[in-house]
Each structure stands twice: as structure tokens, then as C-alpha cells.
Amino acid sequence: MEDFENNHAQDLDSETIFIVSQTFKALGDPTRIRILNLLFTKECSVNEIAETLDIRQSTVSHQLRFLKNLRLVKYRREGTSLYYSHDDEHVMLILKQMIDHACHS
Amino acid sequence: MEDFENNHAQDLDSETIFIVSQTFKALGDPTRIRILNLLFTKECSVNEIAETLDIRQSTVSHQLRFLKNLRLVKYRREGTSLYYSHDDEHVMLILKQMIDHACHS
DNA sequence: TCGATATATGTTAATGTGTTCATATAATAC
């Protein structure tokens, strides 16, 4: 039997495992969670993120690159500033669910 | 304004951040994903998990302890065997969503 | 009590991760 839409196979194929673990790994860090949670509300420049969350600019930039590689965020330029926003509705929904889950426990 | 049920604060409180990142970290490893995915279907003994997924017994045991500490799995004893099953419906639902998400991308 | 089986645990080595500092690049205004 094919197992295309119905994921109850005994084991997953390696590509699926890779993507899923990579994405959860992205969400498995306090700094990245805070950044994504901020981007929930609004688009932000790198400096806005750094100042709002009190994290060094280079740290924010490194983590944004990480999130960008996974297509979890995108940006647009405006002068010398880059405005970042989230780029994966589904993953953001999953993040929101986990935050709600944590708040109720 | 209070921000109890409505999580769109600029920043999250540190305990929420900790729980959320810990839980995602648990899901951010290929071995643990495979184990949890197997437990989706059915309760399994440690050996069953190790054999089905072709992972060493000690590795499975270590990862199960990890998942147990986060209350993501539970077990019952039957003779010398321990039968593990999942113990957090909500997190399992989140895992399933991410797997489906990965399959459609 | 002893042997067999199932599982857990301690240790170690290799690898990966996150932050920092220093510096480079890019866009803009002058």
C-alpha cells in the first residue's frame, strides 16, 4: 500500500526525517524563538530586533541567516535597513500552538 | 494590558521560552523523530524500537530517557520488557503536522 | 541461587551549536 498522504508508516523516508528535524531544530533555540515570536506581530529591521530583544546585532544577523536558509523568514530592503518578516505560515502556526501549549501547562 | 491567553507580546517570558525551546529541541533530532513516529502507531518495547529502526539498544534507551524527562513518552512494564508509548497528544499532533508539511513541500 | 533476557547507565570521543569580537560590505548623504 502506498503511503503518500497517510503518514503512519513504520519508518519515515530519510528526506522527510531530514526536513522535519531541521525545521524543529530551527525552533529549538531560545533566541530564534524570540525572533520569530517578534516577527509574528510585525516586520522588523535587524536593529529593531536586536534592541527589542536585547541581543547583539551580529547574533541576530547570524540567526536570521539560519532562519533564511530554511525559508522561515524573508526580507526587503529599505535604504540601508533590511526589514525581516516571517515566510512560512504553517511553521509559524506550529510555533504558536507550542507557545499556547506551554502556557497552559 | 494582560497577556495571558493572547500571545502576541513583543517578547515571551523566560519560562515559556525555555519550555518551548526544550520541546522543539526534543523534536529536532532524526532518531527521536523516528522513535516518536513509530510510537504514533503502537506501543513498543525498547528492543522492538531498536530492531524496527535499526538503532542500537543503548541509543534507543538514552533517547527514551530524554523523551521521558519531557513527558513526551511513558511506559509500562510487562515481565522484563518495558512498553513505551507517547504521552503528549498535543506534541504528537504538532509532529504529525510538521511531517505532513514536509511531505507536501 | 543461578542463568538468561531486557533495559538502563556511565564514560568517552567526535561532532555540532551559539555567541562574541573584529572586520567587511553595502547603501546613502554630503
Added chain:
DNA sequence: GTATTATATGAACACATTAACATATATCGA
């Protein structure tokens, strides 16, 4: 062109993580 501001990048370090091996513990049956 230069200065200024915003952001990215590279290197280095401390720390965490993973899997493997060896060994310990626990349950059961004889």
C-alpha cells in the same frame, strides 16, 4: 570621492549533543 549607518561575515571559543562501548541492574524461570 568620504563619512556614516546598517547589516553581514569569518574566526575562535565554550559548551552541548550524539552515538558507541562496556557494564550494571532488574525480572523471570529453572
